[in-house]
Amino acid sequence: MNGRGHVRFEQIVKMHGNFKALKGVDFDIRPAEFFALLGPSGSGKSTTLRILAGLDAPTSGRVMIDGKDVTSADARDRDVAMVFQSYALYPHMTVFENIAFPLEMAKMAKADIAPAVQDAARKVKIEHLLERKPGQLSGGQQQRCALARAIVRRASLFLLDEPLSNLDAKLRLETRAELKKLQRSLGVTAVYVTHDQEEAMTLADRMAVFMAGEIEQIGTPAEVFTRPNSLDVAAFIGSPPMNLIPARLAGGNVIIAGQPLATTRADLSDRNVTVGIRPSALRIGPTGLPAKVDLVEDLGDSAVLDLDCAGTRVRARINHDDIPPENSSVFVTARPQDIHLFDPDTRKRI
Amino acid sequence: MTAKRLRIAAVIAISLIFILAWMFPILWSFLNSLKTDKDVLAYPPKVLFTPTLEAYRDVLFGSASILPNLVSSFIISIGTTVITMLLAVPAAYALARLRFPGKRFAGFYVLATQMLPPVGIIIPYFLVLRGIGWIDTYQGIILIYLSFSLPFAIWLLVSYFEDIPFEMEEAAYLDGASRLRTLWRIIIPQVRGGISVTVVFVFLNAWNEFLFAVVLSGNTVRPVTVAMYNFISVEQTLWTKLAAVSVLAMLPVILLGIFAQKHIVKGLTVGAVKGGGRR
Numbered sequence A: 001m002n003g004r005g006h007v008r009f010e011q012i013v014k015m016h017g018n019f020k021a022l023k024g025v026d027f028d029i030r031p032a033e034f035f036a037l038l039g040p041s042g043s044g045k046s047t048t049l050r051i052l053a054g055l056d057a058p059t060s061g062r063v064m065i066d067g068k069d070v071t072s073a074d075a076r077d078r079d080v081a082m083v084f085q086s087y088a089l090y091p092h093m094t095v096f097e098n099i100a101f102p103l104e105m106a107k108m109a110k111a112d113i114a115p116a117v118q119d120a121a122r123k124v125k126i127e128h129l130l131e132r133k134p135g136q137l138s139g140g141q142q143q144r145c146a147l148a149r150a151i152v153r154r155a156s157l158f159l160l161d162e163p164l165s166n167l168d169a170k171l172r173l174e175t176r177a178e179l180k181k182l183q184r185s186l187g188v189t190a191v192y193v194t195h196d197q198e199e200a201m202t203l204a205d206r207m208a209v210f211m212a213g214e215i216e217q218i219g220t221p222a223e224v225f226t227r228p229n230s231l232d233v234a235a236f237i238g239s240p241p242m243n244l245i246p247a248r249l250a251g252g253n254v255i256i257a258g259q260p261l262a263t264t265r266a267d268l269s270d271r272n273v274t275v276g277i278r279p280s281a282l283r284i285g286p287t288g289l290p291a292k293v294d295l296v297e298d299l300g301d302s303a304v305l306d307l308d309c310a311g312t313r314v315r316a317r318i319n320h321d322d323i324p325p326e327n328s329s330v331f332v333t334a335r336p337q338d339i340h341l342f343d344p345d346t347r348k349r350i
Numbered sequence B: 001m002t003a004k005r006l007r008i009a010a011v012i013a014i015s016l017i018f019i020l021a022w023m024f025p026i027l028w029s030f031l032n033s034l035k036t037d038k039d040v041l042a043y044p045p046k047v048l049f050t051p052t053l054e055a056y057r058d059v060l061f062g063s064a065s066i067l068p069n070l071v072s073s074f075i076i077s078i079g080t081t082v083i084t085m086l087l088a089v090p091a092a093y094a095l096a097r098l099r100f101p102g103k104r105f106a107g108f109y110v111l112a113t114q115m116l117p118p119v120g121i122i123i124p125y126f127l128v129l130r131g132i133g134w135i136d137t138y139q140g141i142i143l144i145y146l147s148f149s150l151p152f153a154i155w156l157l158v159s160y161f162e163d164i165p166f167e168m169e170e171a172a173y174l175d176g177a178s179r180l181r182t183l184w185r186i187i188i189p190q191v192r193g194g195i196s197v198t199v200v201f202v203f204l205n206a207w208n209e210f211l212f213a214v215v216l217s218g219n220t221v222r223p224v225t226v227a228m229y230n231f232i233s234v235e236q237t238l239w240t241k242l243a244a245v246s247v248l249a250m251l252p253v254i255l256l257g258i259f260a261q262k263h264i265v266k267g268l269t270v271g272a273v274k275g276g277g278r279r
């Protein structure tokens, strides 16, 4: 690891006219980390990335790269490489010329350019396509060409704005894995924008969850998954999404559909809460909340049940072996440590 | 099968009619330019005759040679084209990228200038040029031509520039290219087709222009379109010479057309598809 590529955002605010696209964003990205910016559409991920790249200036706040304040530095002086969602390949140049372009601009000697281009192309497995124009490549090949153009310069920071969103599902999975390997082998810092929570969960070392121009939570995928900070994060992460049920907390139990469910929070006084339970945390058992099975979605190795718990709709993801028939009556329950409690007013975790 | 054949035959027949209608004046000029003065007046018109290059020799090397006029036409057309493109390319690029109040209106203004009947503005132009002593000069005619060709060229080019996604420029910028380099290496190569189309149109407009030239030129600077007119007089029309000059004047147009055919067809269709989506 080269130790380069440390990023720090301090209180970044971005206004578009009167609209606050970013409301004071803070984060730290460590060298060689794979950092994902995750959030729903319009939450400010691209805006953050563009400010980091130097394509847009923040309204206020500081951007630091490797300890230097680059807030007002030119994009060209920041040593960042970026892969755009549209790839932005130069259509009139061959793949070779596309990959060579950043080196040419950096005034690299002609003799050194060809081997560097070959090397980058080999890393993303397009060395046999160097003579083609971008228009003669498939979507996946174009994506690789854009990757090669970004890695050829060995920038310390590698920015990717939804680079996989134009690929079909299968290719997306393959490329995802290769992207991670590539980042590991290059040892560069990667900042990765996506609205696909699964992509962020599988790729990122750590991630920042954006909601409406603010970061709701920063942490490893496991941390964010197991301890979501707020209702919004809880609802956004995980598929199918977490069940969120309004309920009353009384004596350390939550009362759902008239039935008590034990929690770990016996310390709290009685109050109204929103209960969060992941579909995978629900089990079918001999006791618990009575529920009617409305619908069974069989996924092969598991199944997702739509349950009716005395009027509340709940989804459960269960093992393939014990699928109850549709319209049957079952009991569901969850372990105390799998029950998340949120304040319905502040929407924060309690 | 027969229906399909019939349709193809019909298409070919209709195309032939159009081609003949289009070819007739060219053919007429070409044939007459090869006749003698006696043959050209024969009635009924002679289809079979002994061709001669007499007329060409006269108009090129005779006492009233039109060579200087051809040179004038070239200077005016090339001058207009070069200056137009030098100004129009950066201007169109800026227009395509900038958002400013009145942009829509600017587009309309350009179109409006193209719709004005030229006769309406020829007198004020004449007065202005006379005022600054530029009647019968290259700079005078080129200046007037620029007033038409520049807005037209900018308007034509803007849609090509607008077609290039902004991300492309940002990518080049992150790759370390300056703005000028981005324009030169990334943007302009992608609008080559549009530039070719514009060059052809501007050049041809200047080359074919007659009305302004006849008013604003004189004995020093007289383009071939005006000179051609001298072969028609009250006493007689020198048909063979007129035809020969016509052919000579048409030659660059046809050559340019053939040369730029690929670009023009592509450029026009691209422009047409895009035309609806102009922002």
Ligand SMILES: Nc1ncnc2c1ncn2[C@@H]1O[C@H](COP(=O)(O)OP(=O)(O)OP(=O)(O)O)[C@@H](O)[C@H]1O
Pocket (backbone or CB within 6 Å): A016, A017, A019, A021, A039, A040, A041, A042, A043, A044, A045, A046, A047, A048, A195
């Ligand atoms: N130039 C602009 N002018 C006005 N508003 C803008 C501009 N650019 C972005 N915005 C607004 O800022 C907010 C954040 O935009 P941003 O592009 O960062 O979202 P995002 O998280 O990348 O979303 P997506 O997943 O859809 O790409 C959005 O509400 C958007 O409408």
Ligand SMILES: [Mg+2]
Pocket (backbone or CB within 6 Å): A045, A046, A047
């Ligand atoms: Mg975005």
